[in-house]
Amino acid sequence: MSKQINVALIGNPNTGKTSVFNQLTGLNQKVGNYPGITVEKKEGICKLPRGVKAHIIDLPGTYSLNTTSLDESVAVELLLNKNDKDHPDVAIVISDVENLKRNLLLFTQIKDLEIPTILVINMADRMVRKGITLDIDLMEKKLDTKIALVSTRKKTGIERLKKLIADYKNLSISPNVDTTVIAPEYFKSLQETFPNENLHKLWLVITQDVNFMPLEKKLIKDTSSFNTKSKSELKRLQQKETIKRYQFINSILKETYKVDANAAKGLKATLDKILTHKIFGYLIFFVVLLTIFQAIYDWSSIPMDVIDETFVSASEWVKDSFPPGMLTNLIAEGILSGIGGIVIFIPQIAFLFLFISLLEESGYMSRVVFLMDRVMRPFGLSGKSIVPLISGTACAIPAVMATRTIENWKERLITILVTPFITCSARLPVYLIIIALVIPEGRFLGLGYQAMTLMLLYLIGFGAAILSAMVLNKVLKIKSRTFFVMEMPNYKLPLIKNVAYTVWEKTKSFVFGAGKIILAISIILWFLGSNGFTEKYENADSIIEHRIQTEGLSVFNQESITNDLEAYKIALNDSIAKKVYTIGPEQVKDSIHRLDKELFEKAKHQEIASFKLENSYIGNMGKAIEPMVRPLGYDWKIGIALITSFAAREVFVSTLATIYSVGSDEEHTIKNRMAAEMNANTNKPLFNLASGISLLLFYAFAMQCMSTLAVVKRETNSWKWPAAQLVFMSLFAYIVALVAYQLLK
Amino acid sequence: MSTSIAHLKRGQKGVIREFPDDFLPIKLLELGCLPGNEVELVQVAPFKDPLYINVNGSHIAIRRSMALKIELDLIEDTPSV
Numbered sequence: 001m002s003k004q005i006n007v008a009l010i011g012n013p014n015t016g017k018t019s020v021f022n023q024l025t026g027l028n029q030k031v032g033n034y035p036g037i038t039v040e041k042k043e044g045i046c047k048l049p050r051g052v053k054a055h056i057i058d059l060p061g062t063y064s065l066n067t068t069s070l071d072e073s074v075a076v077e078l079l080l081n082k083n084d085k086d087h088p089d090v091a092i093v094i095s096d097v098e099n100l101k102r103n104l105l106l107f108t109q110i111k112d113l114e115i116p117t118i119l120v121i122n123m124a125d126r127m128v129r130k131g132i133t134l135d136i137d138l139m140e141k142k143l144d145t146k147i148a149l150v151s152t153r154k155k156t157g158i159e160r161l162k163k164l165i166a167d168y169k170n171l172s173i174s175p176n177v178d179t180t181v182i183a184p185e186y187f188k189s190l191q192e193t194f195p196n197e198n199l200h201k202l203w204l205v206i207t208q209d210v211n212f213m214p215l216e217k218k219l220i221k222d223t224s225s226f227n228t229k230s231k232s233e234l235k236r237l238q239q240k241e242t243i244k245r246y247q248f249i250n251s252i253l254k255e256t257y258k259v260d261a262n263a264a265k266g267l268k269a270t271l272d273k274i275l276t277h278k279i280f281g282y283l284i285f286f287v288v289l290l291t292i293f294q295a296i297y298d299w300s301s302i303p304m305d306v307i308d309e310t311f312v313s314a315s316e317w318v319k320d321s322f323p324p325g326m327l328t329n330l331i332a333e334g335i336l337s338g339i340g341g342i343v344i345f346i347p348q349i350a351f352l353f354l355f356i357s358l359l360e361e362s363g364y365m366s367r368v369v370f371l372m373d374r375v376m377r378p379f380g381l382s383g384k385s386i387v388p389l390i391s392g393t394a395c396a397i398p399a400v401m402a403t404r405t406i407e408n409w410k411e412r413l414i415t416i417l418v419t420p421f422i423t424c425s426a427r428l429p430v431y432l433i434i435i436a437l438v439i440p441e442g443r444f445l446g447l448g449y450q451a452m453t454l455m456l457l458y459l460i461g462f463g464a465a466i467l468s469a470m471v472l473n474k475v476l477k478i479k480s481r482t483f484f485v486m487e488m489p490n491y492k493l494p495l496i497k498n499v500a501y502t503v504w505e506k507t508k509s510f511v512f513g514a515g516k517i518i519l520a521i522s523i524i525l526w527f528l529g530s531n532g533f534t535e536k537y538e539n540a541d542s543i544i545e546h547r548i549q550t551e552g553l554s555v556f557n558q559e560s561i562t563n564d565l566e567a568y569k570i571a572l573n574d575s576i577a578k579k580v581y582t583i584g585p586e587q588v589k590d591s592i593h594r595l596d597k598e599l600f601e602k603a604k605h606q607e608i609a610s611f612k613l614e615n616s617y618i619g620n621m622g623k624a625i626e627p628m629v630r631p632l633g634y635d636w637k638i639g640i641a642l643i644t645s646f647a648a649r650e651v652f653v654s655t656l657a658t659i660y661s662v663g664s665d666e667e668h669t670i671k672n673r674m675a676a677e678m679n680a681n682t683n684k685p686l687f688n689l690a691s692g693i694s695l696l697l698f699y700a701f702a703m704q705c706m707s708t709l710a711v712v713k714r715e716t717n718s719w720k721w722p723a724a725q726l727v728f729m730s731l732f733a734y735i736v737a738l739v740a741y742q743l744l745k
Numbered sequence: 746m747s748t749s750i751a752h753l754k755r756g757q758k759g760v761i762r763e764f765p766d767d768f769l770p771i772k773l774l775e776l777g778c779l780p781g782n783e784v785e786l787v788q789v790a791p792f793k794d795p796l797y798i799n800v801n802g803s804h805i806a807i808r809r810s811m812a813l814k815i816e817l818d819l820i821e822d823t824p825s826v
């Protein structure tokens with residue numbers, strides 16, 4: 001059996017760890033020029049010389065082993081825990097040649113843990129432009145390690161790195177800096193208490209801010225025979241330690257690192273001046289935002305239409321070409337429409353991440369954070385909340401994940417809690433159809449009322465997020481000792497490859513993450529909608545056929561058939577007059593008759609389907625909640641749609657399509673059908689201004705997305721927060737919708 | 746002349762003074778905010794907060810409240826932009 005070496009890639013944020021990882025393993029993980037791209041550890045295999053295999057672990061960036069945020073602690077945990085199956089045999093510290101001084105701090109800390117450590121100096125391709133020269137040999141001697149000078153962009157130095165990893169047994173493991181001199185007595189007693197432990201490791205465990213290993217820490221506290229130190233004393237020691245380390249590093253760099261000051265500066269300074277300017281900065285950001293929205297809602301509508309049509313015809317094809325039955329229905333109506341409901345969002349998600357990753361790769365995102373921090377702060381948010389809030393306009397799921405870079409737990413929690421208020425793309429189809437129904441088409445000052453309403457809804461969502469953040473900021477009593485610090489990386493030309501992989505990865509994780517839930521729910525809904533326990537459900541066919549025989553089709557269907565026939569006749573006569581066809585009156589009558597019959601059959605099926613749905617499990621559920629939704633101006637049909645869209649909002653439209661038995665998802669048809677619908681309780685049109693606005697507001701505020709709840713649970717590690725979100729948002733939505741309807745009706 | 750990072754003008758530099766122990770978060774120290782190091786104010790965000798500084802080769806943004814705490818000896822000959 002060939003032996004496998006555990007290798008951990010550690011380094012400051014944004015130094016190229018993931019890029020090195022991708023080079024070593026041939027995998028493609030997301031890379032970006034924004035600190036905190038990697039927030040979880042990622043693993044891969046690398047083949048080394050002499051048939052050795054290395055198990056490579058890519059870690060989130062950390063400035064030091066004294067962690068202050070969740071993503072940082074991942075790295076420290078791994079280094080300290082010898083029992084972890086991934087505990088590294090060799091650590092590779094990835095550093096950025098332009099920031100070597102700071103990067104080396106982490107290096108010395110890791111070296112002192114007596115783990116074999118290799119230093120990678122990355123971004124070697126930038127040395128010439130920045131006027132940097134290095135004495136690698138001397139540096140290796142002074143740091144008592146091996147160094148690989150690498151450029152992942154130019155793909156240089158990787159082979160040497162692989163060789164160094166394979167030879168890791170030859171690395172020295174003696175510490176770099178003797179930290180005990182900062183408090184000799186203290187460290188002596190510490191070592192005496194734990195003779196078998198690495199001193200630096202003990203020291204780290206004691207001073208850790210984040211309590212990631214409660215057990216071990218407790219052990220130390222309990223068994224200490226030495227004077228434990230107060231918090232401020234410990235901090236004082238940490239400061240001394242840091243100074244000591246920097247002294248060591250400075251003395252080495254003085255001899256080995258030269259930078260020609262004239263070569264530096266330039267582009268970065270100029271760009272910074274413009275992009276963070278107090279007027280141009282905001283203007284540019286505004287234009288960028290507009291472009292993103294334009295892309296999400298305009299450019300993606302074309303592929304979305306194509307996807308929609310494809311799935312509708314696929315579902316029809318299945319129904320036509322397989323024997324009718326349970327299975328065929330499950331595939332055509334449950335599974336296919338479920339998958340369609342996921343795939344339809346791919347264009348928007350892909351566009352969103354295209355832009356976000358362009359912004360990150362170029363280095364612009366950090367400038368936005370810088371610009372927005374002060375503006376966001378009164379609301380309990382951080383400049384870093386901007387990325388999640390923008391992502392939220394496509395989908396709350398990736399947005400919640402993106403909060404991980406916010407180091408202040410309170411700011412992060414608030415961001416997570418308010419993100420679902422942002423108008424996500426799933427709300428859009430619902431908004432569009434209701435707006436089309438209840439808002440007149442006129443224009444005011446060149447702006448369409450309908451477009452204005454849509455914009456207003458976006459603003460309302462954003463406003464709700466901001467306001468609830470403000471409230472949460474007052475209500476939540478969380479003390480957080482962390483503080484804001486944001487690195488401002490160099491500007492870089494985005495690599496198309498990196499951007500493409502980000503788009504691919506994010507889209508994939510959306511499809512498989514959220515997709516699973518959406519698919520499961522649509523299958524359940526299909527089941528509840530196509531099964532029933534009442535006699536009416538069982539006998540739907542005969543009941544409706546009987547009704548049609550005695551009363552004829554529903555008024556709406558009768559009218560629409562008449563209209564269709566009329567239109568057909570006119571078209572036919574037209575073509576005859578123009579001599580497109582030459583057919584006799586007999587044939588004309590015949591073909592009109594055929595169409596009439598066809599339309600009739602179709603209408604009959606739709607009415608049966610509608611009646612079945614009404615009496616299915618879900619129909620009964622809708623009727624059961626009707627008393628609750630009546631004060632909002634809804635009837636049981638909308639009640640059903642509310643239930644089905646609890647799992648995912650966008651299901652609203654397709655549910656109504658089935659209920660109103662229009663047989664297709666075609667917006668125009670549903671719209672006409674909905675417009676004709678009367679409210680059984682009030683005998684007014686069901687969708688009037690009052691009930692429409694009430695519905696819009698309900699959808700703007702309600703927490704109707706299981707997948708988001710699941711992600712929030714994962715990110716906050718407790719059911720408390722998603723539960724609070726669900727209850728609060730739904731209640732709020734209900735009250736607002738209620739008030740709106742009662743006022744407008 | 747003594748002042749704090751928050752009082753610098755754009756382009757001005759200063760040297761961080763000795764400060765009491767356990768005064769700044771350890772993370773800032775690790776980024777290079779240590780006594781004796783040079784700080785340059787690179788940019789100021791609208792509303793004068795946060796501040797974008799270059800300390801010890803690290804380009805970082807910190808909030809004004811923090812910047813006020815870090816006292817400096819001004820390097821006089823640096824022109825303000």
Ligand SMILES: Nc1nc2c(ncn2[C@@H]2O[C@H](COP(=O)(O)OP(=O)(O)OP(=O)(O)O)[C@@H](O)[C@H]2O)c(=O)[nH]1
Pocket residue numbers: 011012013014015016017018019020030031032033034035036037038039059060061062122123124125126150151152153154361492495498
């Ligand atoms: N010029 C140059 N840029 C590089 C090189 N290696 C990486 N980069 C860029 O540096 C940025 C950061 O790379 P990542 O691999 O995401 O860095 P990371 O250390 O994994 O970052 P985090 O996961 O956020 O901590 C990206 O924009 C890369 O394209 C290099 O050798 N030369």
Ligand SMILES: [Mg+2]
Pocket residue numbers: 017018019030031037038059060061
């Ligand atoms: Mg990474």
